[in-house]
Amino acid sequence: MMPAGLPSSEDGRSLLLKNPDVAKAVALLVLQDENAVTVSQAYKCLTNLTSVPAISEYLVEHDYGGITAHLVNSSLKSDDSAALQCAAMLSNLTRGRQGAEKLWTLLRSTNKCDDLLAALCSSTSENRDHLSFVFSNLSQLDEVRRWLLDQAARRVQKFFPFLTLETSSVRRHGAAAVLRNCCFETDSNEWLLSPDVDILPRLLYPLMGPEELDEDEMEKLPLELQYLGSDKQREGSPEIRQMLIEAIMQLCATKKCREHIKNSGAYYVLRELHKSESCRPVVVACENLVDILISDEPEPGMENLKDVDIPEHLTKKFEAYNEELLKE
């Protein structure tokens, strides 16, 4: 039995990379050994192994003894510490597109897509937190985004409480990523902003801090965001703040959605955020979004920003400009 500590070190991982049979042996140990202590050790070993992209890809490709299916079943069976390890491994395995596709195919063929979503959303146990990352990884796939945006199934709404209630940063991070990815589906943007889903207050809520707006500005905000008081704290993670801004940015693709967002007082929230924001990438994302919100509408025929053809030299110039902003 190999010590679980070995894969934690960089040298240990390098050694394992040259001997892939070791990863296979540990994977089979997880599946076959009946000793709980051994399995627990193997879980930890495998979690560390799968955090190395190359090993993760190797395991995805070979899937010894159906290790992926085992991880799914363990995540669903209970929310004990074993489920934590399994969810973390699934998160590692699905970071790449190939791993995400493989897991999604498995979930679809075994009818466990909604079960896994329910496992995340119906349990507050921290052992389930990493399922949030599993879903954000899965949502890189077109197919999964369409599944999440099924209007009758109301799946995307299940991620809202993670942004508006007290939850772990892992869940908040995963939820923000899922919602941002869903906002890339321009055809669903009107529905996302409609009263049926009403995504905008959920995206703006974590961006609001203790500052108090003037009453006339306050009254323009969605009702859920009005008069939150000076004890309201802004989301502490810059990565999450940036993803939320990017999500709103994606919702600004069409004229109708832009006007909805403009008329919801989003500018005031971003203005106050900008005053106190210390993380440079978030500042840049914020300024880009504000530029859209305060700009005049484009000429007729150019309203859908994603359909406008931008000359390549301008695209490169804009990208270089953003690079310069990030350096300041």
Place this chain on the structure above:
Amino acid sequence: MDEEARMKLLEKLQQEEEEFIAGLKPSKYRDGWKEETWEKEMEEHPLFAKSLPDSGELPPLVEAMQQLKYDTELNGPEDLAEQYKDDGNNNFKLKKYRWAVASYTEGLRQKCKSLELNAQLYCNRAAAQFRLKNYGSALADSTIASKLKPNYVKAVTKAALCCWELERYQECIDWCRQLLELDPANAEMTALKDKAEKALKLAERNKRKAELKERLAARQEAALRSALEERGIKLPKPKDEELECNPFDPLTPTHPALRDHRVHQSPTGDGLVWPAIFLYPEVMESDFVQSFDESSSFGEQLELLFGDTVSQPEWNASGQYTPNSVSVWFKDHFTGKPVAISPKTTLKTVVFDKRFHIDNGTTSFWVLPKGTEYEARFLAQTGST
């Protein structure tokens, strides 16, 4: 909730119903027969009718009484409860909702064992209570009905509508969700749920707004109280919350022109803004200044009062009083003698002066023609006794 649990619930409810009725206090006589028509109504009421109606069909209560008369031994609690339910339904159709409630209540008092029948009695009584706008009682009855009979759509619907009327929006939403699980295509309940969600959102927002306003007002009051104490002005402590007395009432100016301009904090910077009276004893006139900011000087105030030579009042038409031709004084609270105020002095300096006293939350000052015989005489005579 299984069958056995529901039966236990039913027995418990019947016991509680009995205790409730036993504990009822006599209430004012309402919906009684009118004096001018009591004989006609007596004739028509089944319990007192002397003859049966000509139509072939007997009212259920008459039929029930006949059965009672001839088949007393054969009528069990369930039959009687059923009869009372029918009576209640007839009264309901006639819009006699209070009678309907009474009939359904009698039906429940039979304590029959049928879960279905008792659920219907509770649900129907809820409907009658609803028509009487007794939404609390209607909610209680419909809740019981929904527990006695699983998936009782009418009871759940009624409960949701009661919660809406009672402005208990979250509960309304919960009832709607419960019903929409049974009947997802129910458009009426979908609309009610949407309406309740909007109303809840607005109610929560209004609550937050009111709380913030209250907190802000408390903060402002504390700051004002602190500033006043700093200036040696004591206020009664807020003891009785029931008495609608504001601790700042003693600071309300008595003069009509200043009554709505009580001392308050300055919006810009720190300091207070006071109502002020400028007295001109030589000409027996006065000016009322509604907002005299502590940070401004008396020179500035005189400029406001006399600087505009065109629009002076009648008593100063000749322009005798100008910013530079007058002197300003406050009364020494201890000696009664005038104390000179230089134009550069701010109101704050005067307010902090221990000799300066403020009555009825109003600052007051004398304005005299500078260097005149009147000024000399006024200064010599004022406060000398």
